[in-house]
Amino acid sequence: MLADKLVCPVCGSTEFFYDRSRGELVCRVCGYVIEDNIIDDGPEWRAFDPDQRAKRARTGAPMTLMIHDKGLSTDIDWRDRDIHGNQITGMYRTKIRRLRMWQRRMRINDAAERNLAFALSELDRMAAQMRLPKRVKEAAAALYRKAVMKKLIRGRSIEGMVSAALYAACRMEGIPRTLDEIARVSKVSKKEIGRSYRFMARGLNLNLRPTSPVDYVDRFGDALNVSAKSKKLAKDILHEAIGKGITSGKGPTGLAAAALYIASLLNGERKTQREVAEVANVTEVTVRNRYKELVDKLNIKVPI
DNA sequence: AAGACGAAAGTGGTTGA
């Protein structure tokens, strides 16, 4: 396994565990996050014997996606004639008509199933690429199914709605990703995802609280390699700031970044504004502005 | 040479008439 070969750069331990809730590989001894963003490029199925492998592997010549049923269905002609062009009559004609009706029904059913299958495979792909834990993926799938049942998908792109479901699910599970992060693995734009998300949130009555900057501290902190102590400190700073109401309207990522920056200074683990800004995907200027505000309003004395 | 700081102008999204 992958995990055996790794050595923790902080404490030298070779013991790691996979933190499913965050989708990260974490050192058992010191909590260092060893690798972020490993892309899961394996199959999503498992095979226990060659027979199953043969059945489950789906590689091979592509089926055309242009025909809605991938060109695999049989067509029943609408004319009541046989292959010689002779008129079909009587009981046989009724039978043919009945067959035709059933076939039409099945195709409609198939179409719905196929949309769902496509949506879920897309969801799988994105979740794997972002290394999101299973429970997030499942929450997203549940949201998508609900949206289908409420007929919210019709008239919008499946991609957009899947991305929206994933975005919502991340927030619901307390490990928010930004729209930018979702857009990076999605086939649709950030704007479209945002629109779909609002539409879905309204349609399904999801009332999600605005994302708290605190939820970003662990992830950004790990990316920055700051101690657990600093992450805790950053969270405390944020809680105090939230309590004083100086965070409203401000971007949560910028706030989390600034709090981490301050914490790194206070604990002598100095990070540059640039580094912090980078992991939070904001500019130095934003980090600086938030940092100024926090330091001023909370009377924090930072070391020179 | 690199980081921190701040001013000024530009951008995209929300809000309220």
Added chain:
DNA sequence: TCAACAACTTTCGTCTT
């Protein structure tokens, strides 16, 4: 639908270490 608006970005010059 439009304009005002706040947050954030981009850019750039200056100061500090």
